[in-house]
Amino acid sequence: MTTSARIIASLVIALLTLLGADTPIPVWAEEPTSIQAILEEPRDYHLRHVTLRGIVRDVQPLEPYPIANGDNCYGAYLFRLEDDEATIPVAVLGICGRPVVRDPEVEDGDRVEVSATIQAPSHGGHYLSFKGLKAVTEQERVVQAVADRILPIVE
Numbered sequence: 380m381t382t383s384a385r386i387i388a389s390l391v392i393a394l395l396t397l398l399g400a401d402t403p404i405p406v407w408a409e410e411p412t413s414i415q416a417i418l419e420e421p422r423d424y425h426l427r428h429v430t431l432r433g434i435v436r437d438v439q440p441l442e443p444y445p446i447a448n449g450d451n452c453y454g455a456y457l458f459r460l461e462d463d464e465a466t467i468p469v470a471v472l473g474i475c476g477r478p479v480v481r482d483p484e485v486e487d488g489d490r491v492e493v494s495a496t497i498q499a500p501s502h503g504g505h506y507l508s509f510k511g512l513k514a515v516t517e518q519e520r521v522v523q524a525v526a527d528r529i530l531p532i533v534e
Contacts, residue, residue, distance in 0.1 A: 411492070415464040421499035421522045428496050431469075431524060432532065433462040435489040440482070446475055454481030460493060460524065469493060469524045490532040495524035 412429040436459040443451040452473030459466045474481065485491060499522045 409494075413464060414460065414462050414467045417467060417497055417524075418465055418522060421497070424497040425499040426496060428494065429524070431460055431462070431467070431493045431495060433460040433466075433491070433493075435459075435485045435487055435491055436461050436466070438483050438485060438487055441473070443478075444473065450476045451478070453477075453479045456483040458483070458485060458487075460491070467522065467524050469495065469526050471526045471529070484529055490534070492530045492532055493524060493526050494528040495526045498523045498525055 409430045411432040412424075414431060414433065417424045417429070438458045439456060441455040441457065443453045444455065445451050452475040455473035456471050458469050458471075460469045471483070
């Protein structure tokens, strides 16, 4: 163990001792963002990381798609996330560079919390479509959440 790792470990142990080992340590989750708020002001949310909650609809597994370096990405899928006010497309990116069979982690009707980066690339960027990565034209108003974590909501 390095010196800095020892110092950090000692500080953590000291902090836990001061708090009491059996005292719960509060952890605050990020408040969910309204899908409607994102759709109303997509430029404000472009490339921002948000937490969304809703019901999964229309899960669509995608065929492998190529990326710029020539590798294929496998196991990607799309779905719509619906809350009380609106719906947003969600993309789950594939695993690139090695052929992998991966079923979607969600099913239609699942209640989930999604951590995602919002993409609203009307200025000319890319988004994941049924045909793989697609460039956005000036006329398109694509708003998409790219998921990096999906958790079930247990009530």
